Every structure is written in structure tokens, then in C-alpha cells.
Amino acid sequence: MAEVEVPPLVLDAVSVRYGSAVAVESASLEAYAGEFIAVTGHSGAGKSSLLWAVAGAVAAGGSVRLGDAEVRDRDHAASLGIEVIPQGSALALLLSARENVELPLLAKGLSVSDARQRAGLALASVGLEESGSHLAEELSGGQQQRVAVARGLALAGRVLLADEPTSELDHDNRERVLALLRAEADRGAIVVMATHDPEAAAQADGEVRLDDGRCETVRVPR
Ligand SMILES: Nc1ncnc2c1ncn2[C@@H]1O[C@H](COP(=O)(O)OP(=O)(O)OP(=O)(O)O)[C@@H](O)[C@H]1O
Numbered sequence: 001m002a003e004v005e006v007p008p009l010v011l012d013a014v015s016v017r018y019g020s021a022v023a024v025e026s027a028s029l030e031a032y033a034g035e036f037i038a039v040t041g042h043s044g045a046g047k048s049s050l051l052w053a054v055a056g057a058v059a060a061g062g063s064v065r066l067g068d069a070e071v072r073d074r075d076h077a078a079s080l081g082i083e084v085i086p087q088g089s090a091l092a093l094l095l096s097a098r099e100n101v102e103l104p105l106l107a108k109g110l111s112v113s114d115a116r117q118r119a120g121l122a123l124a125s126v127g128l129e130e131s132g133s134h135l136a137e138e139l140s141g142g143q144q145q146r147v148a149v150a151r152g153l154a155l156a157g158r159v160l161l162a163d164e165p166t167s168e169l170d171h172d173n174r175e176r177v178l179a180l181l182r183a184e185a186d187r188g189a190i191v192v193m194a195t196h197d198p199e200a201a202a203q204a205d206g207e208v209r210l211d212d213g214r215c216e217t218v219r220v221p222r
Contacts, residue, residue, distance in 0.1 A: 002033060002034060002186075002187065002188030003187045003188050004033075004156075004158055004187060004188040004189060005033070005188065006032075006033035006034075006066075006081075006158045006159070006188055006189060006190055007033075007066055007067025007068070008030055008031070008032050008033075008065075008066075008067065009029075009030070009031045009032075009054070009064075009065070009066050009159055009190050009192075010029075010030050010063075010064075010065045011027055011028055011029040011030075011050075011053075011054065011062070011063075011064050011065075012028055012062050012063045012064075012065070013026045013027070013028055013061070013062035013063075014026070014027045014028070014050065014053050014054075014060050014061065014062040014063070014064060015027070015060060015061035015062055015213075016046065016049040016050070016052070016053050016058055016059075016060050016061075016213075017061075022213050023046045023049035023213055024046040024049050024050050024053065024060070024210070024213045024215070025212075025213040025214050025215075026062065026214075026215075027046075027050055027062075027208075027210070027213075027214075027215035028062075028215065029208055029215065029217075031190045031192065031206075032190065032221075033188050033189070033190060034185050034186065034188055034189075034190075035185060035190055035191070035205050035206065035221045036181060036182055036184075036185040036191040036193070036203075036204045036205045036206075036221075037190075037191065037192045037193070037204055037205065037206045037207070037208065037221070038193050038194075038195055038200070038201035038204035038206070038207045038208075039051070039192060039193065039194045039195070039207075039208055039209075039210060040194075040195060040196060040198070040201050040207055040208070040209045040210070040218070041196070041209050041210035041211055042196065042211075043196065045209075045210040045211055045212060045213070046210045046212070046213040047163070047164075047194035047195075047196075047210055048087055048163050048194060049213075050194070050210065050215070051084070051161045051163050051192065051194055054071070054077070054082065054159070054161055054192065055071075055074060055077050055082055055084050055161055056071045056072060056073045056074045056075075056076055056077035056078075056082070057073075057074045057077075057084075066080050066081075066082065066158070066159060080158065080159075081157045081158030081159060082157060082158070082159040082161065083152055083155040083157030083159070083160050083161065084152065084160075084161045084162075084163070085148055085149055085151070085152035085160070085161070085162040085163060085165050086148065086163055087163035087164045087167075087194070089141075089144045089145050089147065089148035090148065091136040091144055091147055091148060091151075092136060093135065093136045093137035094135060094136075094137065095135070095136060096132060096133050096134060096135055096136070097123060097128060097131050097132050097133070097134055097135075097136055097139065097143075097147045097150075098116070098119050098120070098123065098132035098133065100136055100147055100148075100151055101118075101119035101122055101123060101147065101150050101151045101154050102115040102116060102119045104151060104154075104155060105118055105119065105154055105155070108155070118154045118156075119132070119150070119154055120132065121154075122150035122151070122153050122154035123147070123150045125150065125153065125180055126146040126147070126149050126150045126153075126173075126176065126177065126180070127146065127173065127176065128143060128146055128147065128150065131143060131147075141168045142168040142169050142170065142173060144168075145165065145166075145167070145168040145169060146169070146173065146177070148165070149162070149165050149177050149180065152165075153180060153184065156187075157189060158189055158190070159189060159190045159191075159192070160181070160184050160189055160190070160191045160192070161192050161193075161194075162181060162191065162192070162193040162194070163193075163194045164194055164195055164196070165177055165181070165193060165195075166178065166195065166197060166200050167195075167197070174197075174200065178200060178203050181193060182203070185205070191204075205221035205222070206218075206219050206220050206221040207219040
């Protein structure tokens with residue numbers, strides 16, 4: 001039984017341009033509550049740009065809708081519950097792992113004790129219960145990536161956009177993170193994961209592939 005009610009996520013002819021360069025060209029996609037979708041494609045194909053368009057973080061043509069709401073910008077997307085695990089982790093290196101997870105929760109209005117509890121659970125879920133007090137800069141690349149995953153999971157969004165969330169991980173941690181993303185979908189969220197790892201993509205319910213910005217459906221969720 002889903003824990004959250006999530007309306008359909010509908011991308012209609014989404015385009016992203018950087019100056020004259022076209023990163024995403026007229027991408028259309030529908031995703032529904034409980035689905036885990038992989039976005040694949042070679043380096044530079046436009047995967048991150050597509051996710052950032054869904055997150056309202058880049059100016060995009062076309063439309064991104066979550067139910068009746070059309071995403072306007074990043075703040076609006078966040079208010080709709082569209083959360084991001086960014087490529088490259090994007091941690092504040094001079095804050096502890098726990099503080100990195102807590103800060104967005106405090107910004108969302110959680111109390112200090114609730115944020116601390118939720119951050120602790122999220123860090124434990126990625127196997128970093130012992131590392132909460134370590135500065136992010138003291139962590140390995142893979143540990144930093146797991147902190148970024150914990151930060152995204154802790155937000156308990158309606159849509160979770162995960163950009164290469166397993167690129168730095170060994171086999172066991174990759175499987176752990178993929179299981180956590182699956183659990184997010186089972187909770188009722190829509191999970192969209194950019195990856196160039198075919199084995200990770202194979203664990204998603206559906207797959208869309210970008211090729212020089214053009215979007216093709218490879219596999220639809222059953
Ligand atoms: N801020 C930017 N300014 C200009 N061009 C950009 C910018 N961000 C991305 N691009 C270009 O847009 C295209 C798509 O980039 P994007 O990062 O979306 O691809 P990607 O599929 O996520 O790549 P990777 O797998 O290497 O992360 C590339 O040609 C890239 O050089």
C-alpha cells in the first residue's frame with residue numbers, strides 16, 4: 001500500500017538549450033506513482049539536463065507537470081515534492097555528513113530533533129551510521145555519494161530525481177542504493193534515475209534513452 005499519493009509526472013516536448021547548443025530536444029515522458037524509470041544514454045546525451053528540467057533548475061521549453069501543477073522553477077518544484085540527488089554529490093565539504101542531510105530538512109521546516117532523527121535513519125540506510133560526525137571532505141568519493149543519496153532519501157519527496165547515484169559505488173553499495181530507490185517507488189514516489197550503467201538501468205521498471213538530446217522509450221513499465 002503506497003504511503004504517498006503522487007499524481008502523474010508528464011513531460012511534454014521538453015527542450016533544454018545552452019546558447020545555441022541543444023542538450024534535450026522535444027522529450028516527452030509519462031511516469032506514474034510507484035514507477036522507477038531509468039534515463040540512459042552516452043556521456044553528454046542530455047540526461048542531467050533532462051533531470052534538471054524536471055527539477056525546474058534550468059530554463060526549458062515545453063512543459064513538465066506533476067498532476068495539475070506545471071513546474072515553474074526550482075523552488076516551485078521543491079514545493080511540489082520534486083527532490084534531487086545531484087551528480088557529483090554537491091555536498092558542503094566543511095559540514096559533517098549528518099549536517100549535510102539535516103540542512104535541507106531544516107529548510108523544509110522540520111524541527112531540529114525530527115531532522116536529526118530522519119538524517120540518522122537515512123545515513124544508516126546507506127550504511128553510514130558511524131560516519132555522521134565526519135566532515136564530508138574526510139569521506140571517500142563513494143561515501144560522499146552515499147551521503148548525497150541519504151540527503152535525497154531523507155526528504156521523502158513525491159518525485160526523486162537521482163543523477164548517476166551509483167557511479168562511485170562498489171557492487172554491494174550499488175545494490176543497496178538501487179534497493180533504496182526501489183523502496184522509494186514502493187512507498188509511492190516516482191523515481192527517475194539517470195545512469196550509464198546498464199546493470200543499474202536493468203533494475204528499473206522502465207527505460208528511456210537519450211541520444212544527442214532525443215528521447216526514445218526503450219522499455220515501458222509493466
Ligand atoms: N551549463 C551548461 N552550459 C553549456 N552546456 C552545457 C551545460 N550543461 C550541459 N551542457 C551540455 O549539454 C549537453 C548535455 O549535457 P548533460 O550533462 O545533460 O549530459 P549527460 O547525459 O548528463 O552527460 P554525463 O553522462 O556525462 O553526465 C552536453 O553537450 C554538455 O556539454
